[in-house]
Amino acid sequence: MSINVACKQKGTMSGSESAAIQVLTRAVQLDGDKKFAEALACYEQGIRLLLQAAKDIKDETKRSHFKKKTEEYLARAEVMKEAVNKQKEIGRTHRQIQIENGDTGYSYETIFSPLIDKTLSNVVIVDAYIRSTHQIYNFLHFCELFVHKAECLKSITLQTTQDPSDPRLQNERLDEITRSLRKHNVNLIIEFSETIHDREIRFDSGWIIKIGRGLDYFKKADGRFSIGWSDYHFRECHQTTIDIFHQQTVK
Structure with a gap:
């Protein structure tokens, strides 16, 4: 499953927004490479940055966009968490x-x-x-x-x-x-x-x-x-x- 990092909007980006895009882009790449533990860490960090950036947004359209993207990344992070737990259970099975x-x-x-x-x-x-x-x-x-x-x-x-x-x-x-x-x-x-x-x-x-x-x-x-x-x-x-x-x- 791929998720587009489409957080960039017209106008000036904050430092948190720019950092969120960078980290979430990496999360999606790791997700695609089946590196679940690393992807989970990046998703969690990226989501925190995204939430931080959203606090300073005044434009309602952009705020709604951020909310939607955050929900998508949270859902994917849960998938990564399940995959990591399953891998831990596998061990030498x-x-x-x-x-x-x-x-x-x-x-x-x-x-x-x-x-x-x-x-x-x-x-x-x-x-x-x-x-x-x-x-x-x-x-x-x-x-x-x-x-x-x-x-x-x-x-x-x-x-x-x-x-x-x-x-x-x-x-x-x-x-x-x-x-x-x-x-x-x-x-x-x-x-x-x-x-x-x-x-x-x-x-x-x-x-x-x-x-x-x-x-x-x-x-x-x-x-x-x-x-x-x-x-x-x-x-x-x-x-x-x-x-x-x-x-x-x-x-």
């Missing part, structure tokens, strides 16, 4: 989920929802096999979760291989998903590669998820009118291992 053959209750929502917050703007899926009908449906279902839960999501990148048997159909289906995501202000980037081996999902908020079978760890539903057809919580799973860790634990 490494969670491993062992899914046995036939298990249920491991939908995408169950696995990924706890990792989604307002700092997430990009998701990268590396999975060689997003080709067949059910695999592309799995990917669509995965995208739906993030459209629903990740309110600051800007893009999803899929790195996969081209279907040698019917690349045209694969492209048509992925293009349809691309157009659909665009309606929700999410950009889908497709990157084809023939050298993909590992399967993993990366969040630009720092989470890395490795799934032995990629997104395709669900068994086929009993039928199109059976429980589990649309809600993957009730789908039986293939045996696989899911490793969830944060990039700060491997630095």
